[in-house]
Amino acid sequence: MNIHVHSHSIYLCRHGESHHNQEGRIGGDSELSERGKQFAAELKGFVEEHRLTDLKVWTSQLRRTIQTAEELGVPYEQWKILNEIDAGVCEEMTYEMIEDKYPEEFAMRDQDKYHYRYPGGESYQDLVQRLEPVIMELERQGNVLVICHQAVMRCLLAYFLDKGADDLPYLKCPLHTVLKLTPVAYGCKVDMFDLKVEAVNTHRDRPFVTFLRRNSFTPLSSQDQIKRPRLYSVGNPPNARMLQAPTLPSMQFSEASEGAELLQGEVSVCHT
Numbered sequence: 666m667n668i669h670v671h672s673h674s675i676y677l678c679r680h681g682e683s684h685h686n687q688e689g690r691i692g693g694d695s696e697l698s699e700r701g702k703q704f705a706a707e708l709k710g711f712v713e714e715h716r717l718t719d720l721k722v723w724t725s726q727l728r729r730t731i732q733t734a735e736e737l738g739v740p741y742e743q744w745k746i747l748n749e750i751d752a753g754v755c756e757e758m759t760y761e762m763i764e765d766k767y768p769e770e771f772a773m774r775d776q777d778k779y780h781y782r783y784p785g786g787e788s789y790q791d792l793v794q795r796l797e798p799v800i801m802e803l804e805r806q807g808n809v810l811v812i813c814h815q816a817v818m819r820c821l822l823a824y825f826l827d828k829g830a831d832d833l834p835y836l837k838c839p840l841h842t843v844l845k846l847t848p849v850a851y852g853c854k855v856d857m858f859d860l861k862v863e864a865v866n867t868h869r870d871r872p873f874v875t876f877l878r879r880n881s882f883t884p885l886s887s888q889d890q891i892k893r894p895r896l897y898s899v900g901n902p903p904n905a906r907m908l909q910a911p912t913l914p915s916m917q918f919s920e921a922s923e924g925a926e927l928l929q930g931e932v933s934v935c936h937t
Contacts, residue, residue, distance in 0.1 A: 705736035749814035753786025
């Protein structure tokens, strides 16, 4: 039996579009754009329409999630561990700027996006470990709306949808869309709600080929020849794995060149 079966749903969405999103910059602590504010207002209507009166709302400690939650007019909790992945020296840069200033780092990330750690920042693997406490708390809660960030939302989805390290960094989590995850006996029912507020597309497709050899240079963030964070640490023995959920046959992802995305027909697309 699915250990996640409870009479509750988890709602996941990203913050409203930010000024940094419009400029193509990653990280930082930017405020909402006008369209982001419009999404926050639509999100309030969504919560009211679905009569989510006992809903708990969680945000990160970054302004764009807080501004989104404040529009709801309900209490919310700020979680530091829900902050976006730390891009280190690449914070507030565009991908074009990163490729120009740190071409080797840019290529290394495309080669192994899950394990790659930004110089002075985090990897997706680091983020998964950081999010473990919030995942465990989600298992024990009633209805929760998590207003978070692209990389964070990918990690949460990967846990509940049983996705591996290859797919996780390429899961599509568009702005201004709400996902409702409801555990069922043999999987997870997923409903997608597009709140019909235009936003930029922040998704980067999976690259076709990466030619840079992993041991061809010394990365900025490590003295080692291999750009890979320590896989195991205290409390994470060599045999430990990323948190796993039961296989969910009702939810599948394609592995086309554009990255992992929801297959049409496998998810209920709801119109508000």
